[in-house]
Amino acid sequence: MFTGIIEGTGRLLEKRSRGGGLVFRLQADFDLADPQEGESIAVNGSCLTAYDIEQRRFSVDISPESISRTTLGRLSVGRIVNMERALRLTDRLGGHIVSGHIDCTAEVVDVKKAGEFTLFTFALAERLSRYIIEKGSVAIDGISLTVNDCEQQRFSVSIIPHTLQITTLGQLKKGSVVNIEVDIIGKYVEKLMAAKSKGKEAAATDIGPGFLADHGFF
Numbered sequence: 001m002f003t004g005i006i007e008g009t010g011r012l013l014e015k016r017s018r019g020g021g022l023v024f025r026l027q028a029d030f031d032l033a034d035p036q037e038g039e040s041i042a043v044n045g046s047c048l049t050a051y052d053i054e055q056r057r058f059s060v061d062i063s064p065e066s067i068s069r070t071t072l073g074r075l076s077v078g079r080i081v082n083m084e085r086a087l088r089l090t091d092r093l094g095g096h097i098v099s100g101h102i103d104c105t106a107e108v109v110d111v112k113k114a115g116e117f118t119l120f121t122f123a124l125a126e127r128l129s130r131y132i133i134e135k136g137s138v139a140i141d142g143i144s145l146t147v148n149d150c151e152q153q154r155f156s157v158s159i160i161p162h163t164l165q166i167t168t169l170g171q172l173k174k175g176s177v178v179n180i181e182v183d184i185i186g187k188y189v190e191k192l193m194a195a196k197s198k199g200k201e202a203a204a205t206d207i208g209p210g211f212l213a214d215h216g217f218f
Helices: 064-069 161-166 184-196 209-214
Strands: 008-018 021-028 040-043 046-049 051-054 057-062 080-085 104-114 117-123 137-140 143-151 154-159 177-182
Touching (some): 021 064, 040 057, 046 057, 137 154, 154 161
Antiparallel strands (some): 008 021, 008 080, 021 057, 104 117, 104 177, 117 154, 143 154
């Protein structure tokens, strides 16, 4: 489990194929204090198992499933990535609950400057766009961000200079592809409500104030 607050970036040192998947050798730009073989580290938002840890360097395996759902397979040697170690129970939850399980990828369709801020607009698959809500949370390449606004299959986020500087967002341009993890709470609520509505006219996509009131939420 992660928070979407990036600890630092890292560099892809080596990339090779193995058993239908990939093996990465990575180097973090921050100290891996008290490293544990097999610990989870999010790389561009994707939860991966670290092994052969030597100071700031470690290896991870990328499964065929991860290759199909994320941008990891497109990374080339030398590429800079976002990194976050797994959440400890004593840590501050500065972002939101992030599982590290990527839902899909999204394309940057617009980049605009707004004073010192940068506004990014992304195009998202229709099947997941319902989980994006105005002022809700979304993880983009592992970074916990607040949704500015959303409509149909697009949404935008406003990036402060600090986030642009310490993450890979500054590398993005129109046409870039990123990893997306939608807010997991919305998916759980939808499934639970769908189960309670089974056999009734109401469906999960019909959730509204009236539906929530009928089920004791108001």
